[in-house]
Amino acid sequence: MGGNPIQFDYTVVATVLSFLLLVWLLSKKAWGPLMKMMDERRDNIESMLTKAENERQQAEQIKREYQEEMRKARQEAQEVIAKATKVSEERAAEILAESHEEAEKIKKSALVDIERERDRAISEVKAQVADLSVLVAEKIIRQKLDMKGQGKLIEQFIQEVGDMQ
């Protein structure tokens, strides 16, 4: 005993049994649950990755729709502005035309007025001339004209007529 380190005995049996017991215990209590957890975690991560990918695609979709809508809205706004500009230009032209017409009308009526005023003035002058003529004739008759007084009278008359015009 002691010298030779290689001695077989029933320790082999005891060790085999002990080791198999350890294998059974650990497989049941440690490796099994542990590997199950690891698989679970892998599945979790996989599903999370898929979910994240889905959500990313959805976000992309929403972004695209949003951009499309923005583009549309901008286009519509552009159209509205263009329309408004056109309408206002038309209106302005209309207003301008109307005012031109108005001015023309006013001018015409003013001309008519002026014409009428002139006619009136002329006829008034004519009437006054007639009145004056009557007045002069009256004066002439009333004052018994001499030659000298006659010339003076004529001159006065002429001057009166000139003032009136």
Place this chain on the structure above:
Amino acid sequence: MEKEELVLWHLGNMTFHAKTLIMTWTAMAAILLFCYLGVRHLTSGKPGKMQNVLEWIVDFVRSLVSDNMDSEKGRPLLGYLLTLIMFVFFSNMIGLIPNFTFNLFEHFDIEFAHLNKIFEGPSLQSPTADINTTASLALLTIILVVSLGIKHKGLHYFHHFVEPSPVFVLIHAIDMISKPMTLAFRLFGNIFAGEILLKVIMMLPGIWVLPGVLPATIWLAFSIFIGAIQSYVFTVLTTAYISQAVSSDH
């Protein structure tokens, strides 16, 4: 120099290497504790430190198996291989731990168990420094090889003994026997020699063990390395032998 005495337990006319068995059970208890700490707060979310370590080991062995064989065939083996690598590693490490019992068992001696004789000397003994332990593990390996070979290929498994011609049956038989033998003796030799050298370093002349501090430290570090390598080698070879037996390509 005191001669190392083999402590034996007797049961009927059977004998057991008491020191080896006690150390085997100590290693098993350590593994169980280690694994308990790992699976205590088991979660599929963010794992704790110990769970991380265990998962690292599982991943390590799993990749080992999937490198060597069909992962479908290898899956039922994972539990065995994981336990194997842990057991061999822990066993190899136990022999490097100093004996912290301080002869306590001389006062609490149980006559049958010879605990005082088991826990004497400067350090504990690796179960793998006993050929019985390594032989048991090698025996289990070869049993697994043959039984899985039969399970996956039926009686066709034995066909490879006579390939390429029946003359080769002898060589195949030697191969079959040498596989567990090399497994057992390689592990045993590495660990046993390591412990012998550790004891020799402890016996360096001088004031007790102080002169041996530096060489013992270096040798302990190297022994940790060897212990890790040997546990890896044992597991890899077991995987390789099994994959040879179950692979369907020849």
